[in-house]
Amino acid sequence: xxxxxxxxxxxxxxxxxxxxxxxxxxxxxxxxxxxxxxxxxxxxxxxxxxxxxxxxxxxxxxxxxxxxxxxxxxxxxxxxxxxxxxxxxxxxxxxxxxxxxxxxxxxxxxxxxxxxxxxxxxxxxxxxxxxxxxxxxxxxxxxxxxxxxxxxxxxxxxxxxxxxxxxxxxxxxxx
Numbered sequence: 001x002x003x004x005x006x007x008x009x010x011x012x013x014x015x016x017x018x019x020x021x022x023x024x025x026x027x028x029x030x031x032x033x034x035x036x037x038x039x040x041x042x043x044x045x046x047x048x049x050x051x052x053x054x055x056x057x058x059x060x061x062x063x064x065x066x067x068x069x070x071x072x073x074x075x076x077x078x079x080x081x082x083x084x085x086x087x088x089x090x091x092x093x094x095x096x097x098x099x100x101x102x103x104x105x106x107x108x109x110x111x112x113x114x115x116x117x118x119x120x121x122x123x124x125x126x127x128x129x130x131x132x133x134x135x136x137x138x139x140x141x142x143x144x145x146x147x148x149x150x151x152x153x154x155x156x157x158x159x160x161x162x163x164x165x166x167x168x169x170x171x172x173x174x175x
Contacts (some may be wrong), residue, residue: 029159044143051138059094059101068093083168087113091123092164096133122171129163131156 023030062068066092075092076086084150095102108124113119133156160173 015076019112048139048142051142052135055135055138056101059098062097063094063101063105064092073135080166083172085119085120085122088126092126092130092160095127095130097128098135098162099132102132118171118175121175123168125171126164126168129167130160131163133157133160 008011020030023033071093072086072089075089079086079089087171088109091102094105106127110120110121113120115124133153137149137152137156141152
């Protein structure tokens with residue numbers, strides 16, 4: 001275990017040093033390439049900023065309006081069949097839009113039930129088994145200029161459902 005801690009302390013500086021050495025050995029202007037990459041990164045941020053703000057505002061409105069609780073109540077009979085408690089359904093729904101908002105809900109679950117409770121453990125596993133679908137699609141498709149998503153949304157929703165079901169199964173088996 002100490003070996004892993006030792007390695008983790010030095011891996012990032014090693015990667016930086018390796019990249020710089022490889023660039024210098026291939027006679028690449030490393031600093032100029034870094035500056036160009038930073039400029040490209042700022043352009044991408046400028047292009048996707050309105051999308052990010054829209055997603056954050058939308059999630060805030062959903063949380064504050066009580067729409068998530070209402071939707072959770074409507075979907076509770078369906079989610080109950082896979083073993084997902086209605087208390088965790090807002091977490092699953094918000095995670096599809098924003099990971100930071102889902103983390104806020106996770107902290108609320110920890111305060112109410114405790115991190116070592118069944119709900120706390122299940123919520124933690126759900127967050128690590130699902131993706132921020134709409135955020136990822138908006139940011140990466142916008143940055144890459146993708147306009148036709150084809151089956152991405154259906155596949156991502158299916159993967160989220162599978163991750164949520166697997167989280168329930170794993171939590172029941174392990175805890």
